[in-house]
Amino acid sequence: MNAKIVRDVLIIAMMRSIPDLKRQPLFLTLVGLISALPLFFIMMFGGQLSNGLIGAMVATTGFIGLMAAIQDIAGDRYLKIREIIVAMPVHPISYAMGIALAPLIISSPGLVIFAALAIWLGVLTFFPLLWSFIILILCWATLSSLGFLISTYLQRASIYTLNTLSNLLGIALVFLPPVYYPEEMLGSFSWAALLFPTSNAAGLIRIYAGLLDADVLMLFARWSILVTTMIACSIATLVKAKWRES
Amino acid sequence: MESVNLRKIYRNKESVEALKGVSISVRKGELFSLLGPNGAGKTTFLRIISTQLLPTTGEAYVSGYDVLKQPDQVRKHIAIVPQDVATYGNFTPWEYSYYFAVLRGMSRHEAREYAGKALKAVELWNLRNRTCSTLSGGEKKRAIIASALASNADIFMLDEPTSGLDAVARRSVWAILREMVEQGRTILLTTHIMEEAEMVSDRLAIISKGKLIAEGTPEQIKRLAKERFRVVVEGSLSSLGITVNNNRVTKFGSRWIIYLKDEDEALEIVRTALRKGLKAETAPITLEDVFVKLVEGEAE
Numbered sequence: 001m002n003a004k005i006v007r008d009v010l011i012i013a014m015m016r017s018i019p020d021l022k023r024q025p026l027f028l029t030l031v032g033l034i035s036a037l038p039l040f041f042i043m044m045f046g047g048q049l050s051n052g053l054i055g056a057m058v059a060t061t062g063f064i065g066l067m068a069a070i071q072d073i074a075g076d077r078y079l080k081i082r083e084i085i086v087a088m089p090v091h092p093i094s095y096a097m098g099i100a101l102a103p104l105i106i107s108s109p110g111l112v113i114f115a116a117l118a119i120w121l122g123v124l125t126f127f128p129l130l131w132s133f134i135i136l137i138l139c140w141a142t143l144s145s146l147g148f149l150i151s152t153y154l155q156r157a158s159i160y161t162l163n164t165l166s167n168l169l170g171i172a173l174v175f176l177p178p179v180y181y182p183e184e185m186l187g188s189f190s191w192a193a194l195l196f197p198t199s200n201a202a203g204l205i206r207i208y209a210g211l212l213d214a215d216v217l218m219l220f221a222r223w224s225i226l227v228t229t230m231i232a233c234s235i236a237t238l239v240k241a242k243w244r245e246s
Numbered sequence: 247m248e249s250v251n252l253r254k255i256y257r258n259k260e261s262v263e264a265l266k267g268v269s270i271s272v273r274k275g276e277l278f279s280l281l282g283p284n285g286a287g288k289t290t291f292l293r294i295i296s297t298q299l300l301p302t303t304g305e306a307y308v309s310g311y312d313v314l315k316q317p318d319q320v321r322k323h324i325a326i327v328p329q330d331v332a333t334y335g336n337f338t339p340w341e342y343s344y345y346f347a348v349l350r351g352m353s354r355h356e357a358r359e360y361a362g363k364a365l366k367a368v369e370l371w372n373l374r375n376r377t378c379s380t381l382s383g384g385e386k387k388r389a390i391i392a393s394a395l396a397s398n399a400d401i402f403m404l405d406e407p408t409s410g411l412d413a414v415a416r417r418s419v420w421a422i423l424r425e426m427v428e429q430g431r432t433i434l435l436t437t438h439i440m441e442e443a444e445m446v447s448d449r450l451a452i453i454s455k456g457k458l459i460a461e462g463t464p465e466q467i468k469r470l471a472k473e474r475f476r477v478v479v480e481g482s483l484s485s486l487g488i489t490v491n492n493n494r495v496t497k498f499g500s501r502w503i504i505y506l507k508d509e510d511e512a513l514e515i516v517r518t519a520l521r522k523g524l525k526a527e528t529a530p531i532t533l534e535d536v537f538v539k540l541v542e543g544e545a546e
Contacts, residue, residue, distance in 0.1 A: 008349060015345040019336045023377065080328040084393070087296045087326040087403075088350055089318060244317065245293075246300045 005094045012090075012098020016072065017105040031103075032110035035059040038180045047181065050123040050211055055180030057114045057132065058202045060107045061140040063174045068103035069096075069147025070166035077151075078159040086244070096237060100144030111136075118209075128208035138230045139201035143173070145233035152240045173198045182212065194222065197229050247272040247295065247401060247434060252304035254290050254456075264290040266456040267304070272449075277423060277433040279443040282453040283541055288436035289329055289405055291453070295434070296326045296403050308401060322350075325394035329405035329436075332386075335379035339370045339389035342378075343396040350397050357396070364395035368422055384415025391422060401432045408442060420446050440534035454541045464533055471536045473505035475512040481524035486515065494539075505531065 020027055035056045042052040076082040076099075085095060115132075118124040124132060150169075151162060177199035183190040193199040204222050206212035214222070254265040264287045272278040280288045293299040295306050297317040306313035309323040333342070343361035348354060365371045368388040378386055387407065394402055404423075408416040416439075423433060423446050437443050443450050444464045451461040460467055473494060479486070479502045483495075494505040506512045512528040519526035 004351065011345065011349050015341070015349075019334070019338075019341060023336050078332075079334070080331040081334070083293075083298055083328040084326060084331065084346070084390075085349070086298050087321055087324055088346070088397075089321045090349055244298060244300055 005091050008090050008094035009097040009101060012095060013101035013105060016099060016102035020106055028106065028109060031064060031107050032060070032113065035063065035107075035110060035114070038175070042180065050118075050121065050209070051182050051206065052180050053114055053118045053121070053123055054132075054202050054205045054209065054211070055174075057111060057118070057136060057205070058139060058179050058198050059174045060110045060114060061104060061136045062143045062198045062201070063170045064103040064107045065100060065140040066143040066147045066173065067166045067170050068106075069100055069144045070151045070162050070169075072099045072102070073148065073151040074157075074159045074162040077155075093238065096144075096148045100140070100148070104140055123211075124205075124209050128205070128210075131208045132205045135201045135204050135226070138226050139197050142197040142226070142230040142233050145230070145237040148237050149233065149240060155245075178202065182206065184212075194225055197226060200226050200229075247278075247309070247432065248307045249291070249295060250305040252291065252294060252306060253302045254287075254294065254299070255302045264456050265294075265301070265304075268453065268456070268458050270451055270458065270461070272432060272434055274432055275427065275430050276448040277427045277435060277446055279447040279450040280434065280436045280453055281438065281440070281443045281450050281537065282436075283438060285455075286453045287456040288438075288453055290456075292326075292403055292405050292434065292436055296324055297321055323399055324401045324403060325397040325399035326402070327390055327394050327404040327407050330409065331390050333378035333381075333389060335377060337378050338375050339365055339378070339381070339385075339392060340374040342389050342393040346393040347396040347398075350399075352398075360396040360398050361392075364392040367395055367425065368392045369418070382415075384411050384418065387411060387415070387419065388422070391419065395422075395426070399431075401434070402426065403434045405436050406438070407435065408437070408439065416442065440532065440537055444533045452537060452540055459540050459543075468531060468533060468536050471505070471531055471539055473507050473531055473535075475506045475509055475528055476531050476535060477504045477506065477512050477515045477519075477526060477528045478502070479504065479515070479519050479524055479526045481519070481522075485522055485524070486518050503535075505535065 039049065039052045039056055043049060115124070115129060119129065147166065150165065154162060173196055177196040178186060178193045179198045179202045183193035183199065183203055186192060193203050200222055203212060204226065207214045207219060248271045250269050251267045252265050252269070253263070253267050256262045256264055268287070268291060280291060282288045290299065294301045295308060295313060297313055297320050300314070308320045311319040313320050340361060343364050344357050347357035347360050352360065365374050368391055370385060370388050370392055373381065373385060378389060381389065391407065408419050411419065420442065423435070427433060427448070435446070447464060449461070449463050450467060452459050452467065460470055480500055483502050496503040504515060516526045516528050
């Protein structure tokens with residue numbers, strides 16, 4: 001990856017995040033609130049806030065990454081901004097990564113608040129927090145690539161269809177699997193947590209936080225699945241990331 | 247900029263041949279307009295030549311680079327304004343120009359300089375820090391044109407840049423385009439507004455149903471018609487007692503347009519009409535008249 005590609009990733013990420021950060025405080029609040037909302041119900045119904053906080057951290061990065069990858073790329077196509085960028089000396093990978101990185105920047109205030117809360121409540125200490133960030137980055141990369149692939153495959157779908165699809169996928173990947181709640185609650189189906197990058201990431205963070213028991217083999221299996229999924233989605237994105245239509 | 251026998255077939259549920267072997271050559275430093283009715287293939291041509299779309303067959307070159315084989319080189323030399331492009335509502339004109347200039351590889355210092363120049367050129371400097379959501383349609387369009395101008399590219403490709411603008415905004419865009427040409431830039435423009443093509447183009451091509459049907463300066467194109475003058479008469483032609491069988495006549499309700507080769511003949515019809523109390527006037531044939539004749543001829 002050459003310096004121009006990396007530079008362009010950062011420029012696109014800045015372009016797509018700084019105006020929002022400067023002018024859309026309500027949007028930032030909404031981004032944080034979407035992830036924080038389940039915590040309210042967890043507390044109301046006497047659930048474990050520690051599990052909820054980990055879920056909120058995963059949702060902040062993963063859910064936003066997936067939604068933005070689909071909605072921003074569809075939006076750019078709708079506004080014809082994408083055509084302007086295609087006709088520039090910009091690599092498609094820079095565009096895809098820049099679009100994916102922007103929501104991470106936008107969601108970073110929310111992530112910092114949730115991480116600070118997790119430390120304050122004793123859910124995470126320094127090293128588990130460090131592992132958590134690595135896991136969250138992998139989860140974000142996986143879901144952003146997935147979002148990019150979906151928007152690329154569904155090029156002829158309308159922006160409304162893609163927006164609805166991204167919300168449905170967000171719900172399917174963040175709110176249904178054991179992201180906000182411990183996977184033990186699934187009983188004999190707890191293995192299903194490994195199938196979703198979001199719940200797998202949440203499970204891994206819980207292991208490092210001491211909330212979930214796992215032997216070395218299970219830890220290895222979880223990391224392998226998370227990394228493999230991320231690599232597979234990224235490779236597919238690299239292959240599909242073509243500027244020119246045929 | 248040159249295209250050689252460009253063909254494009256869209257293969258969806260049914261195949262549509264959008265371009266049927268279009269060869270066009272645009273000279274350095276000229277404003278070349280691609281004129282055609284809706285669905286003629288103008289946008290397809292522009293999307294191919296601006297490296298966004300692959301042709302089915304044919305070749306295209308921009309600044310000496312092969313559009314098919316060297317798209318990265320081509321992209322360094324071009325800037326485009328797509329048809330019906332919209333703006334991010336939360337962006338300011340300054341952000342458009344500045345970020346797009348940086349994205350093209352300029353340093354921050356250079357980007358600031360070119361963004362400033364571009365915004366002054368399109369007279370948006372005073373509005374540079376207002377968000378696009380608060381700008382008028384014409385101002386938004388000028389913000390997008392400024393972002394292309396800030397690129398300092400050699401070649402600009404604009405797809406119907408004045409569509410949806412009022413007459414005043416349209417003329418301000420024309421002034422910007424001519425200014426760009428005077429600064430040595432090459433412009434490829436698509437339009438279906440005849441007045442625009444006539445006012446701003448050095449040369450133009452008429453494209454219809456994917457085929458090139460005429461190419462030349464506006465004056466050369468106008469000479470393609472047999473007639474030189476038009477007479478517009480309001481009222482019944484029969485009351486004039488003139489024979490129009492040999493002339494081309496178009497009727498819009500009670501209004502007639504008569505196309506004639508000879509100016510004296512045109513003036514005589516006007517005089518007769520005025521004597522009979524009808525409204526009448528004559529003028530040289532317009533590009534639109536020729537365009538309609540050519541396109542209808544093609545359709546026939």
